[in-house]
Amino acid sequence: MYGLEGKVAVVSGAATGIGRAIAVRLAREGCDLGILDVNEEGAKQTAALVERAGRRCHVALTDVSDYQQVRKSTDRLLEVFGRIDLLYNNAGIIRIATLAETSLEDFRDVFRVNVDGVFHCCKAVVPHMMERRSGKIVNTASWFGKIGHAGYGAYCASKYAVIGLTQSLAREVASHRINVNAVCPGTIVDTCMREEADKESVRQGLATAREREGNIPWGRVGVPEDIARVAVFLASDEAEYMTGQAINVTGGLWMQ
Numbered sequence: 001m002y003g004l005e006g007k008v009a010v011v012s013g014a015a016t017g018i019g020r021a022i023a024v025r026l027a028r029e030g031c032d033l034g035i036l037d038v039n040e041e042g043a044k045q046t047a048a049l050v051e052r053a054g055r056r057c058h059v060a061l062t063d064v065s066d067y068q069q070v071r072k073s074t075d076r077l078l079e080v081f082g083r084i085d086l087l088y089n090n091a092g093i094i095r096i097a098t099l100a101e102t103s104l105e106d107f108r109d110v111f112r113v114n115v116d117g118v119f120h121c122c123k124a125v126v127p128h129m130m131e132r133r134s135g136k137i138v139n140t141a142s143w144f145g146k147i148g149h150a151g152y153g154a155y156c157a158s159k160y161a162v163i164g165l166t167q168s169l170a171r172e173v174a175s176h177r178i179n180v181n182a183v184c185p186g187t188i189v190d191t192c193m194r195e196e197a198d199k200e201s202v203r204q205g206l207a208t209a210r211e212r213e214g215n216i217p218w219g220r221v222g223v224p225e226d227i228a229r230v231a232v233f234l235a236s237d238e239a240e241y242m243t244g245q246a247i248n249v250t251g252g253l254w255m256q
């Protein structure tokens, strides 16, 4: 349906959670996959799921916060597959603390992975896409990149930055027929990050994601497959006239 048969997709942070669901769904749509992740065991499990869907998968163990590693891995993926049609920047981390209590190290770590990581992967892949005058880039931002939340300052700021990068790059490469969009997930469960956030909520005596479900207009928390469905659309030519957008996938939790 989406015309993705035979395309090559590179997904960062596909070892678990949302990234894994995106990789598996892209494979079911006919894409071969390159995975950039630091979690070797998880990435191998995702690769096995991709291969079970009948597609090729190459895991490139990569810390996206390190440009040299990203460069080496994307060069390797270009050797293996010959081209990259879709870059999906999904790797991310979270640190939960008020700004006054956030350590300098935690603040920088969040930016190194969530912002530098997106920049590094785009810097490595965009010239290749420009040469081919074709490509799709999708970034996982968050609805936390559209409004601030107490206790999430570093994370929110990093996701605002992802949306800023998305919009700027979209303007730069539109004439090269490259689409750049972001997905802004809401409350997505069954991911490592969500587990971490829930643990912190419990520690602070606050409600977990599932306990807050009633606040979501759609009446349920999200699951990684909810994001994967939007990801395949944005990866396809069905979304050809969309660029520079930050799409909420929140069950109505956030509407701006």
Ligand SMILES: NC(=O)c1ccc[n+]([C@@H]2O[C@H](COP(=O)([O-])OP(=O)(O)OC[C@H]3O[C@@H](n4cnc5c(N)ncnc54)[C@H](O)[C@@H]3O)[C@@H](O)[C@H]2O)c1
Residues within 6 Å of the ligand: 012, 013, 014, 015, 016, 017, 018, 019, 036, 037, 038, 039, 042, 062, 063, 064, 065, 090, 091, 092, 093, 113, 140, 141, 142, 143, 184, 185, 186, 187, 188, 189, 191, 192, 193, 194
């Ligand atoms: N779960 C949610 O509710 C939610 C909501 C909004 C946005 N997001 C975003 O979705 C994305 C995926 O998160 P998730 O919820 O699936 O959590 P997750 O922790 O399951 O997935 C994060 C992935 O990124 C990888 N990763 C972490 N640091 C890395 C690094 N330096 N280099 C390469 N890979 C690295 C991890 O190994 C993992 O595979 C993140 O960008 C997150 O900010 C999640």
